Amino acid sequence: MKKILNFINGEWCEASTGKFIPVLNPANGQVLAEVTQSSKEDVDQAVQAAKQAQKSWRLVPAPERAEMLYKVAYLLKERKEHLAQVLTSEMGKVIAEGRGEVQEAIDMAFYMAGEGRRLFGETVPSELRNKFAMSVRVPIGVAGLITPWNFPIAIASWKSLPALVAGNAVVWKPATETPMVAEEFVKIYQEAGLPKGLINLVNGSGSEVGNAMVDHPGIDLISFTGSNEVGAAINGRAGALLKKTSLEMGGKNAITVLEDADIDLAVEGILWGAFGTSGQRCTATSRVIVHEAVKDTLTEKLLSRIDELKMGNGLDESVKVGPVINRSALERIDEYVKIGQEEGAKLLTGGKIAAEEGLGSGNFYLPTIFTDVTSDMRIAKEEIFGPVVSIISVNSLEEAVEVNNSVEFGLSSAIYTADINNAFQAMRDLDTGLVYVNAGTTGAEIHLPFGGTKGTGNGHRDSGTASLDVFTEWKSIYVDYSGKLQRAQIDNY
Numbered sequence: 001m002k003k004i005l006n007f008i009n010g011e012w013c014e015a016s017t018g019k020f021i022p023v024l025n026p027a028n029g030q031v032l033a034e035v036t037q038s039s040k041e042d043v044d045q046a047v048q049a050a051k052q053a054q055k056s057w058r059l060v061p062a063p064e065r066a067e068m069l070y071k072v073a074y075l076l077k078e079r080k081e082h083l084a085q086v087l088t089s090e091m092g093k094v095i096a097e098g099r100g101e102v103q104e105a106i107d108m109a110f111y112m113a114g115e116g117r118r119l120f121g122e123t124v125p126s127e128l129r130n131k132f133a134m135s136v137r138v139p140i141g142v143a144g145l146i147t148p149w150n151f152p153i154a155i156a157s158w159k160s161l162p163a164l165v166a167g168n169a170v171v172w173k174p175a176t177e178t179p180m181v182a183e184e185f186v187k188i189y190q191e192a193g194l195p196k197g198l199i200n201l202v203n204g205s206g207s208e209v210g211n212a213m214v215d216h217p218g219i220d221l222i223s224f225t226g227s228n229e230v231g232a233a234i235n236g237r238a239g240a241l242l243k244k245t246s247l248e249m250g251g252k253n254a255i256t257v258l259e260d261a262d263i264d265l266a267v268e269g270i271l272w273g274a275f276g277t278s279g280q281r282c283t284a285t286s287r288v289i290v291h292e293a294v295k296d297t298l299t300e301k302l303l304s305r306i307d308e309l310k311m312g313n314g315l316d317e318s319v320k321v322g323p324v325i326n327r328s329a330l331e332r333i334d335e336y337v338k339i340g341q342e343e344g345a346k347l348l349t350g351g352k353i354a355a356e357e358g359l360g361s362g363n364f365y366l367p368t369i370f371t372d373v374t375s376d377m378r379i380a381k382e383e384i385f386g387p388v389v390s391i392i393s394v395n396s397l398e399e400a401v402e403v404n405n406s407v408e409f410g411l412s413s414a415i416y417t418a419d420i421n422n423a424f425q426a427m428r429d430l431d432t433g434l435v436y437v438n439a440g441t442t443g444a445e446i447h448l449p450f451g452g453t454k455g456t457g458n459g460h461r462d463s464g465t466a467s468l469d470v471f472t473e474w475k476s477i478y479v480d481y482s483g484k485l486q487r488a489q490i491d492n493y
């Protein structure tokens, strides 16, 4: 049986507990590997290694650090197919999406490598004569990364690459469900020649590893993507220690379809946004807000396309919808479907665990559509993280915006309209971190900030240059070359 180990101070090693947890293929329940279960002690060793390595890494010029990232980018590119296969087998997303996700990591590596020559600060005129003022970005120290199973390599790339190019060291806890692609990613860093101790991998399930990272005084910031429940717990602990956190959490994303929209285009966007990745994206479309006048047409068209969504093992190129991550996800989704029915929503299609030949041993849930949903229902408010979409009808753009904004999350929203005035009004009023016009709620590109408002996050962003704000601090520097005491705010007034 393949064993996935920790990577600490440049060495692959078993965790101190001696325990291993099985890694399952969600499409058929097959055991793919076992992953080492870490404890507090393993976290401590990783932090010590990271602290030591960061001492010299911060002194390496950023363009030179970036050269390492170019090597990472080319290795990711070379190994794209292999990485996609590994990712699909442990996470379940269909292979085309697996390739797409690896591409996101490749893009991020090239992009952040470029940023090594663009870690700009500012030169600012001083208030005083013969005095020079500037601000520079400096690394924070050791970054603790806690990443989810749904985008196991893309999200790890959004966090580790900016952390490293900015001069930090990394302690990374990947999700227990997806340690295989994490191992592959770390091997790439190793092959690219990243000095030992700069990236450390600490595997393990449960809260012990995560809590040990948050509590460890040697970890200077935590960047987390995952559930609101865990994010809030991290923030509480870290807040008490005055430790910076960057949190990326849930969504309840909606596509609005106005009267004047291209309905066929909107149908494409909804099918892809709601059922791609089996609805397991933070950006997944889980609500459709449609103008009453086009509701029936849209609903009929959606329903007529459902049979195209072939379910199965994502490694089969013809499959469109893969499994969900595990048994408990399957049960949670099913529970929400029952809640929806009890609340009075009408189940149009799906609503059950797939039982067709061959699917029974995997975690497959049928693509599910509810109509007659109102915005006060739980299925319209809470994140389901599965292939379930709720159709809500409205009578105006204003009402659509109100419904869109009525949830506690604020990650992504989309509007389909042919009217430029409606489009601009929506771009202004939809209160999410991502807004799409005539495109679905998923598919963010890595060179723009990624993140959300309200309950989705805590004001930080992954990706884009915004991610450098997470992994650096500003240092303001004043150089007085007057040769005399100049009292600021006094001698110049």
Ligand code: UN1
Pocket: 104, 150, 151, 225, 280, 281, 282, 283, 284, 441, 442, 443, 444, 445
């Ligand atoms: C996520 O689900 O956490 O925008 C990330 C998208 C992808 C990333 C999703 N590029 O859908």
